[in-house]
Amino acid sequence: MKTNLITRAGFELLQKELTHLWKVERPETTKKVSWAASLGDRSENADYQYNKKRLREIDRRVRYLTKRLEDIQVIDFNKQQEGKVFFGAWVVIENDEEEQLKFKIVGPDEIFGRNDFISIDSPMARALLKKEVDDEAVVNTPSGEKVWTVIDISYQDLQQSD
16 A cells, blocks of 8 residues: 655646646547547557557546545645654665665655655665664665665755656
């Protein structure tokens, strides 16, 4: 089960995607399907078959986004979070081999296509919650327990999400 949390920026991206699908992609694809259907035999018409499939994909995503946007809760920064790792934090951690990772803890709907975002549902994020700078977090991984030290915590959006 996915956590129903999302950052303000993530919520706006999902809304933007829904609007684009509904107002731009769906009408364009519908026109293509109508045009291809007017050519006659649909059984061997690749344009018709492809665009009909694409229309189903768009409709499925629109249904999902519509429902998801109703169910999710937008979490904005609160000054009480300062100094500790909570939802929406940029975190820099380091292990014993001095390997550093930097990422933002976000909702599961926001991680796709981003190497610098991790889901609040991940073992790493769960282990880091409520930690402060210099605290150690023990993360259970398939290869065993790993220990990470919190180096930095920030709630400023250092990178713009596209």
